[in-house]
Amino acid sequence: MSSATTSCWTTSAAETARIAPRRTGAAWLLPFVFLLAACAPEPEVWRFEGATMGTTWHVTLVDPPAGLAREAAAAGVEGALERVNAQMSTYRADSEVSRFNRAAPGEWFAVSADTAAVVATALEVHQGSGGAFDITVGPLVDLWGFGAGSKATDRVPSDAEVAAAAARVGSDALRVRADPPALFKSADREIDLSAIAKGFGVDRAALWLEGNGVANYMVEVGGEVRTRGRNPQGEKWRIGIEAPELLQQGHAIAAVALSGESVATSGDYRNYFEAGGRHYSHTIDPATARPVEHALASVTVVAPDCKSADALATAIDVLGPDKGLAFAERENLAVYLLVRAGAGFESRHSPAFAPFLGTAAAKETP
Numbered sequence: 001m002s003s004a005t006t007s008c009w010t011t012s013a014a015e016t017a018r019i020a021p022r023r024t025g026a027a028w029l030l031p032f033v034f035l036l037a038a039c040a041p042e043p044e045v046w047r048f049e050g051a052t053m054g055t056t057w058h059v060t061l062v063d064p065p066a067g068l069a070r071e072a073a074a075a076g077v078e079g080a081l082e083r084v085n086a087q088m089s090t091y092r093a094d095s096e097v098s099r100f101n102r103a104a105p106g107e108w109f110a111v112s113a114d115t116a117a118v119v120a121t122a123l124e125v126h127q128g129s130g131g132a133f134d135i136t137v138g139p140l141v142d143l144w145g146f147g148a149g150s151k152a153t154d155r156v157p158s159d160a161e162v163a164a165a166a167a168r169v170g171s172d173a174l175r176v177r178a179d180p181p182a183l184f185k186s187a188d189r190e191i192d193l194s195a196i197a198k199g200f201g202v203d204r205a206a207l208w209l210e211g212n213g214v215a216n217y218m219v220e221v222g223g224e225v226r227t228r229g230r231n232p233q234g235e236k237w238r239i240g241i242e243a244p245e246l247l248q249q250g251h252a253i254a255a256v257a258l259s260g261e262s263v264a265t266s267g268d269y270r271n272y273f274e275a276g277g278r279h280y281s282h283t284i285d286p287a288t289a290r291p292v293e294h295a296l297a298s299v300t301v302v303a304p305d306c307k308s309a310d311a312l313a314t315a316i317d318v319l320g321p322d323k324g325l326a327f328a329e330r331e332n333l334a335v336y337l338l339v340r341a342g343a344g345f346e347s348r349h350s351p352a353f354a355p356f357l358g359t360a361a362a363k364e365t366p
Contacts, residue, residue: 043216045232048074052081053089053198055222059205062232065213073209080208081221084201087115088193090138090147100183101190105173108182116181118193118200118307119174125196125311126171129327133315134286136174138192139165144291146282147192166289199264199310202226206306226262226306239263241300241336254336254347256356262306266313267298267338283317294320295340302334302356325350 046061059077064070089095096111103109111119125133141147143157143165157165168188175184183191193200198221206219206226216229218237227237236257242265256263266283281291299316303309312333316324321339325348328335334353338345349357 043232043234046070046073048077050078050081052078052221053085053194053201054091055198057081057201057205057219057221059209059220060218060231061209061214062216062230065215068212068214073212073214076208076212077205077219080204081201084114084197084204087112088118088197088200090192090194097191097193100185103185105185105187105189108177108184110180110182113178113181114200114204116176116178116183118196119176119183119191120178121307122191122193122196122311123171123174123176125308125315128331129312129315129319131171131286132318133195133311134169134171135191135193135196136169136171136189137284137286138190139168140284140286140289141192141282144282144284146284162289169286169289195266195314196307196311198222199224199262199306199308202262202306224262224264224306224310225258227258228260230259241265241338242298253338254357256300256302256336258302258356261302261304261356262309263300263302264306264309264313265298265300266310266317267296283314285318292318292320296321296324297338297340297345299324299338300336302353321348328352 043063046059046064048059050057057077059074061073064073085095086092087096090097090101092098096115100109100111119135122133122135126135138147140162143161145155168190170187170189173185173187173189174191175186176182177184202219202221202224203226205221206217206228209217209219210228214228216231217227218231219226225237225239227239231237236259238255238257241254241256283292284290285292296317299313301309301313301316303312312335316327316335316337319327321337325335325337327333328350332352333350334356336347336349336353336357338347
């Protein structure tokens, strides 16, 4: 590991005298204290990036521990993300999730402790949100052209097709156990963890870093973020909340200041199609079996772990601005909403979000 660089200046005797001419005692300490502060070492910063889960990942480390090699840190993060992808991807035929989806109903199916934990959290959020978050919604996501098994593009399915797909949706048919870890389905169901697995991947990468002595980091996968400690400027990590109409410019309308928290955003401004003059979001409401039609453009959730933030953001995205904010306030969740209002947007946030909200700022550079 290379040593940290030092930004330092020196002062000649004559210059020191000009700072504190003919002074004695404590007054002489001023130039020397100033010199010590000016010689503070700049932090060592490592940055890594790659691809996973159909998106990209970025990691920033500040002042990594002496015993950790740069190559080992990059490999450790990549390995943690790859394990989650191998367990939960619906794009891999040999993943645990894909094999469970092919299994017949009525028997316990052995999985890793990680997959069991993610499904357990998904079922908790499902129940708490009144069914808005549902990991069995995959047949509908595919039908509307947004999933791994999609065959149609920019096409509105018939009512009969929607009804047939909806018959295969419902988390009430799922059960999970932790010891030994396994999943159970009482009916024909397939699970899709894409709305929670990226957040869990962020958590696993972050925990690998913590287990190897890293005290200051930002881990980001596909826009989901977990933080700890301080950024290269010695401050909390500032994560920008993008305004949909400014995405191409990379602008943000607000920023959250985080240290030890996670943040996830869900919205319909990146993945949608238009047909017959209507906007069809990739967010499917399990209650209607159709894309959501409310005015909520995006929701940002701050939580202690990224897995929960990821799932809760999707649940509130389904619920919409009014029900979603009521849910957040009832559960004391830190939530920020961007709601369409005429030609623009208006922001709303729960009381628990207020401590994190700062002024508009660009995202931290990974």
